[in-house]
Amino acid sequence: MGKAALSALIALFSSAGVLAESAGADPYQLNLTKGVTDISAQVYDLHMTIFYICVAIGVVVFGAMLYAMVFHRKSKGVKPAHFHESVKVEVAWTIIPFIILIFMAVPAAKTLIAMEDTSEADVTILVTGSQWKWHYKYMDNDLEYYSLLATRPEQIGGKYEKGRNYLLEVDRPLVIPTDKKVRFLITSDDVIHSWWVPDFAVKKDANPGFINEAWTKVNEPGIYRGQCAELCGKDHGFMPVVVIAKEPAEYNAWVADQAAAQRRAKEEEQKLLAMNMDMGELMSVGEKVYQSACAACHMPNGEGLPGVFPALKGSKIALTDMPKHIDIVVNGVSGTAMQAFGKQLSLKELAAVITYERNAWGNNTGETVQAKDVNAVMTGK
Amino acid sequence: MSTVADDLHHDDHHDHKPSGIKRWLYTTNHKDIGTLYLWFAFIMFLIGGAMAMVIRAELFQPGLQIVDPNFFNQMTTVHGLIMVFGAVMPAFTGLANWMVPLMIGAPDMALPRMNNWSFWILPFAFLILLSSLFLEGGGPNFGWTFYAPLSTTYSNDSTALFVFSVHIMGASSIMGAINVIVTIFNMRAPGMTWMKMPLFVWTWLITAFLLIAVMPVLAGAVTMVLTDKFFGTSFFDAAGGGDPVMFQHIFWFFGHPEVYIMILPAFGIISQIVPTFSRKPLFGYSSMVYATTSIALLSFIVWAHHMFTTGMPLFAEMFFMFATMLISVPTGVKVFNWVATMWRGAISFEVPMLFALAFIVLFTLGGFSGLMLAITPVDFQYHDTYFVVAHFHYVLVTGAVFSIMAAVYYWLPKWTGKMYDETLAKWHFWCSLISVNVLFFPMHFVGLAGMPRRIPDYSLQFADFNQWISIGGFAFGLSQFIFLALLLKACRKEGEPVSDKVWDGAEGLEWEIPSPAPYHTFETPPVVK
Amino acid sequence: MSEQQYQKYYVPAQSPWPFVGAVALFLIAVGAGNFVIETTKGKEGFGGWILLAGLVVLFYMLIGWFKNQIDESMSGMHSEQLGRSYRQGMSWFIFSEVMFFAAFFGALFYARVIAVPWLGGASNNAMTAEVLWPGFEAIWPLVKTPDGTTTTAMGWFGLPLANTIILLTSSVTAHFAHVALEENKRGRLKLMLGLTILLGLCFLGLQVEEYVHAYREMGLTLQSGVYGNTFFMLTGFHGLHVTLGTLLLIIMFFRVLKGHFSPQNQFAFQAASWYWHFVDVVWVLLFVFVYIL
Numbered sequence A: 001m002g003k004a005a006l007s008a009l010i011a012l013f014s015s016a017g018v019l020a021e022s023a024g025a026d027p028y029q030l031n032l033t034k035g036v037t038d039i040s041a042q043v044y045d046l047h048m049t050i051f052y053i054c055v056a057i058g059v060v061v062f063g064a065m066l067y068a069m070v071f072h073r074k075s076k077g078v079k080p081a082h083f084h085e086s087v088k089v090e091v092a093w094t095i096i097p098f099i100i101l102i103f104m105a106v107p108a109a110k111t112l113i114a115m116e117d118t119s120e121a122d123v124t125i126l127v128t129g130s131q132w133k134w135h136y137k138y139m140d141n142d143l144e145y146y147s148l149l150a151t152r153p154e155q156i157g158g159k160y161e162k163g164r165n166y167l168l169e170v171d172r173p174l175v176i177p178t179d180k181k182v183r184f185l186i187t188s189d190d191v192i193h194s195w196w197v198p199d200f201a202v203k204k205d206a207n208p209g210f211i212n213e214a215w216t217k218v219n220e221p222g223i224y225r226g227q228c229a230e231l232c233g234k235d236h237g238f239m240p241v242v243v244i245a246k247e248p249a250e251y252n253a254w255v256a257d258q259a260a261a262q263r264r265a266k267e268e269e270q271k272l273l274a275m276n277m278d279m280g281e282l283m284s285v286g287e288k289v290y291q292s293a294c295a296a297c298h299m300p301n302g303e304g305l306p307g308v309f310p311a312l313k314g315s316k317i318a319l320t321d322m323p324k325h326i327d328i329v330v331n332g333v334s335g336t337a338m339q340a341f342g343k344q345l346s347l348k349e350l351a352a353v354i355t356y357e358r359n360a361w362g363n364n365t366g367e368t369v370q371a372k373d374v375n376a377v378m379t380g381k
Numbered sequence B: 001m002s003t004v005a006d007d008l009h010h011d012d013h014h015d016h017k018p019s020g021i022k023r024w025l026y027t028t029n030h031k032d033i034g035t036l037y038l039w040f041a042f043i044m045f046l047i048g049g050a051m052a053m054v055i056r057a058e059l060f061q062p063g064l065q066i067v068d069p070n071f072f073n074q075m076t077t078v079h080g081l082i083m084v085f086g087a088v089m090p091a092f093t094g095l096a097n098w099m100v101p102l103m104i105g106a107p108d109m110a111l112p113r114m115n116n117w118s119f120w121i122l123p124f125a126f127l128i129l130l131s132s133l134f135l136e137g138g139g140p141n142f143g144w145t146f147y148a149p150l151s152t153t154y155s156n157d158s159t160a161l162f163v164f165s166v167h168i169m170g171a172s173s174i175m176g177a178i179n180v181i182v183t184i185f186n187m188r189a190p191g192m193t194w195m196k197m198p199l200f201v202w203t204w205l206i207t208a209f210l211l212i213a214v215m216p217v218l219a220g221a222v223t224m225v226l227t228d229k230f231f232g233t234s235f236f237d238a239a240g241g242g243d244p245v246m247f248q249h250i251f252w253f254f255g256h257p258e259v260y261i262m263i264l265p266a267f268g269i270i271s272q273i274v275p276t277f278s279r280k281p282l283f284g285y286s287s288m289v290y291a292t293t294s295i296a297l298l299s300f301i302v303w304a305h306h307m308f309t310t311g312m313p314l315f316a317e318m319f320f321m322f323a324t325m326l327i328s329v330p331t332g333v334k335v336f337n338w339v340a341t342m343w344r345g346a347i348s349f350e351v352p353m354l355f356a357l358a359f360i361v362l363f364t365l366g367g368f369s370g371l372m373l374a375i376t377p378v379d380f381q382y383h384d385t386y387f388v389v390a391h392f393h394y395v396l397v398t399g400a401v402f403s404i405m406a407a408v409y410y411w412l413p414k415w416t417g418k419m420y421d422e423t424l425a426k427w428h429f430w431c432s433l434i435s436v437n438v439l440f441f442p443m444h445f446v447g448l449a450g451m452p453r454r455i456p457d458y459s460l461q462f463a464d465f466n467q468w469i470s471i472g473g474f475a476f477g478l479s480q481f482i483f484l485a486l487l488l489k490a491c492r493k494e495g496e497p498v499s500d501k502v503w504d505g506a507e508g509l510e511w512e513i514p515s516p517a518p519y520h521t522f523e524t525p526p527v528v529k
Numbered sequence C: 001m002s003e004q005q006y007q008k009y010y011v012p013a014q015s016p017w018p019f020v021g022a023v024a025l026f027l028i029a030v031g032a033g034n035f036v037i038e039t040t041k042g043k044e045g046f047g048g049w050i051l052l053a054g055l056v057v058l059f060y061m062l063i064g065w066f067k068n069q070i071d072e073s074m075s076g077m078h079s080e081q082l083g084r085s086y087r088q089g090m091s092w093f094i095f096s097e098v099m100f101f102a103a104f105f106g107a108l109f110y111a112r113v114i115a116v117p118w119l120g121g122a123s124n125n126a127m128t129a130e131v132l133w134p135g136f137e138a139i140w141p142l143v144k145t146p147d148g149t150t151t152t153a154m155g156w157f158g159l160p161l162a163n164t165i166i167l168l169t170s171s172v173t174a175h176f177a178h179v180a181l182e183e184n185k186r187g188r189l190k191l192m193l194g195l196t197i198l199l200g201l202c203f204l205g206l207q208v209e210e211y212v213h214a215y216r217e218m219g220l221t222l223q224s225g226v227y228g229n230t231f232f233m234l235t236g237f238h239g240l241h242v243t244l245g246t247l248l249l250i251i252m253f254f255r256v257l258k259g260h261f262s263p264q265n266q267f268a269f270q271a272a273s274w275y276w277h278f279v280d281v282v283w284v285l286l287f288v289f290v291y292i293l
Ligand code: HEA
Pocket: A054, A057, A061, A097, A098, A100, A101, B145, B259, B260, B262, B263, B305, B306, B324, B325, B327, B328, B329, B331, B332, B333, B335, B363, B364, B365, B366, B367, B368, B369, B370, B371, B373, B374, B375, B379, B382, B383, B384, B388, B391, B392, B395, B396, B399, B400
């Protein structure tokens, strides 16, 4: 379960800052990236080949047109010719483009076949999109976590200055090994998303209920950034993908570390059940969790978006029915955008955020919710 | 061709038009209905354009400034819907209404009352669509392609209104198309054989076939969205054995022919204008007809090129890639024929010709980017980025919309009897031409550099180009006010009177009737030799 | 085509009916939209009433427009060429209906041949079955959906077969009615047309019974996964078309009683009978693809 301790992870990832950044930040980048895999290089070459062919055809066609516009104009006193047919010419300009197309189709087919061959992978990762975050699960290790946008809302709103990786930074990036064939199993929990990293030339839709496969084999360690590429609702623009490629040895150490950390976090959670947290702690943790996990829909002020996302401020459920409140947050409301947070947040975080919702914005119930209350709902008492 | 002018001048005398508002509400006259369609389309173009201005203003710089993301998505969606179904399609239908009967020597459309019906349901459909923006939760916000399940389980309730308004738009298009087909099949003047028909008539005939074949499929798609959202079906939900990608197949089976619906009549228009101002017959008339037919047929087997990233099996990706590439061949034939028509002609550069020339170059540019998109492995990089947005605005704005403007300048003197204001027209052309490229060309760059479409905010590296794009957008929008001014002047019948055959190189029945075209024409059919 | 005589074409004068029809469709769309929201989301509103008003206006429009049309036709204002326009218009309308059904048949084939097998792991979806839907069995009819909803499949024997025979027979009687009209045998015409209508009504009655049976006893509903979805959407839209066709035939019956139509002047009759044959063909396809296979 994705309940790793946040701080430890961030510390680990921040060391990644020393790694080479991909060259994606040039404000006058005009062209496709070459990327860092053999496939992405092939794709780039294909793109350039076809581009040059189009330019060549354009030069011929527009050249002829320009010539006619300059030399065959009425103001020059030319008398118009009368021809209006020529089978030979017409056949020629049907067949020649056709042949050109074949020259494009052959390399395109080759690259495509290579891209779709996901067999014999060394590492398999299940990538699940949901509104508006990515979830990564290492199929061969006991490790999984969510990855959310890390840019501060104040930067988006223009209150703070925008950082270097504005909108392209996440709290917990995906980590993969270099020089290994990594297979991605891509799916979604709600609407269609699309997992895209330009440097790998991988873009695959995440369809709810189906699994798509893609793969990559990264040649250079580094940080690679992409974005969700399918309209997935309100915050489609705020759903970046960040991947860190590490040398295999480093990668293995990282995975072992993370898996251990997740195990430890789970054990700690059990201890929590016996403890009571006080209101102050719950509210301060709760506010943080709320702003990162819930505010996208229910809005930072708890007022929601009328007709789309319900307000929690003054909501009957948040003011009265506590078990129902816990149930909704833990299990979600199926058939709506309200997802199940039981597997996304730790017991402590759940307890805190529910307490927060019951006491913020004038929802003054004065009640605290403890980890054991949440656990009771989760396990069905 | 024929000599019918005397006969028609005689008709002038009992040229009684009904007056007042009823003239327009109850009309069965193809010219009135054509005018209604054209004005409706223009108003929709302004409304859809105003929404594009909202989009461009928000994207002027990074960060969220003007609108919230939910509203931004509504703007994108409704902009797309309005431009496609409200501006371009009705404008073409309006031109067909005005010109097809005149070009084939028919007294009116074949089914005049249905003609009125198919127009008047349109404003109502868009009234519903636009008013849904003011409901709680807002209007449609799932893109003009309304992919499930974003448009089903995860949409707001106004989806029901969206669905029914699309039904009405579809009904309107189907009725309009039936009318065009029947008119062309059944009302051609004696001697107007198939291979003598002007190309605008041909392209519209084929467009009408496409419309009848695919609009009902769109109706089916929205119906399934309705039942999935409100009545518990699971066509697009894996949990019940359906598939969200199935929606995309059904939608694009409609959607791809739809984009050719928006370009074939444009091809027709350009094929009328280029010979006129080159003073030389159209090169390769019959190959133009065959090319149009091939494009239409091919358009039914390429739909999944919009879905390369959905995870189709390899053979399907290959098939749709190759089929899509093939469309370049007949389209190329058209482009080459236009250039060959100009070759050794005596070209002059009146405004309709200027727009037509801009069309040829800029549409071809859009075609090239289309071909690049067709290459599956590279489309993985382009898909859902601004590169796609650049592609389709080149084929739609500098393609379809420019052709409509060319057509309006070409036939306006015939409609009003007066030459339009040429100074304004030249200003309109040059301002539009320059600004439209500032607007859409840099979209290729940001797209290739990795900017996704349908986002209200973007990372810093895209900031500079987006500023250019927005400035180009505002300039292009303002340029359209010149057009508006020109049209208003034309409607007040200002300007020099023109002769029957407005352009010295023009050929065809429409130039043999008086200018302005009398309210009733060809009550007795002309004979085409 | 262009060899033929070109007659003076009848271009109708102004008519209020299309505009009335546009208002009707407007009310229907607004009403239906709100009605759907209100009934399924339990909201308050006037959707149902607006819808009803729209239907009333539509009905008013149809009566007015048809009456107008019939009067013109009876007073001989319709030339042969105009008749051709009507016939061609009707055929293309029917073609558009075919394409509407094609969307739903397409959904059926896609679900059956592609989506359900993929959910079971076919093609490039091995991991879909393994990770997301272990234990799901891809069979058609899909009596158990991936999320576990169960239902029963509708057999073809019995009621559906009876309905097939009824509808096929009605197509034959409709044809004989037309022959009788061509030969100007009014008695036979009335008999055959009457029979066709009766058979149509029988079909509808039996279909209602089938639906009741499906809902009450078989647990087969519109919500039972993609099998139930396609079953009810296809047969439902078909049933709607049969209803419409029967109404048209009933109108024709009254016009025949009033002595309308002749071997030369019979567009409306022909249109109704074409429509009937179309509805019949759709049923045969339905019977094969929804029930038997
Ligand atoms: C008028 C509308 C119009 C037209 C005419 C076209 C024309 C073409 N389109 Fe485009 N297209 C759209 C409107 C249009 N498109 C829209 C609206 C979308 C986006 C929808 C959405 O997602 O919202 C889209 C998206 C789109 C995609 C999906 C991209 C993606 O989402 O990933 C693809 C992929 O194949 C594509 C391909 C093509 C091709 C190959 C043509 C061809 O027809 C072009 C053929 C023309 C030429 C090639 C130029 C002239 C030819 C020559 C001079 C001859 C010689 C040339 C060669 C041999 C190269 N289009």
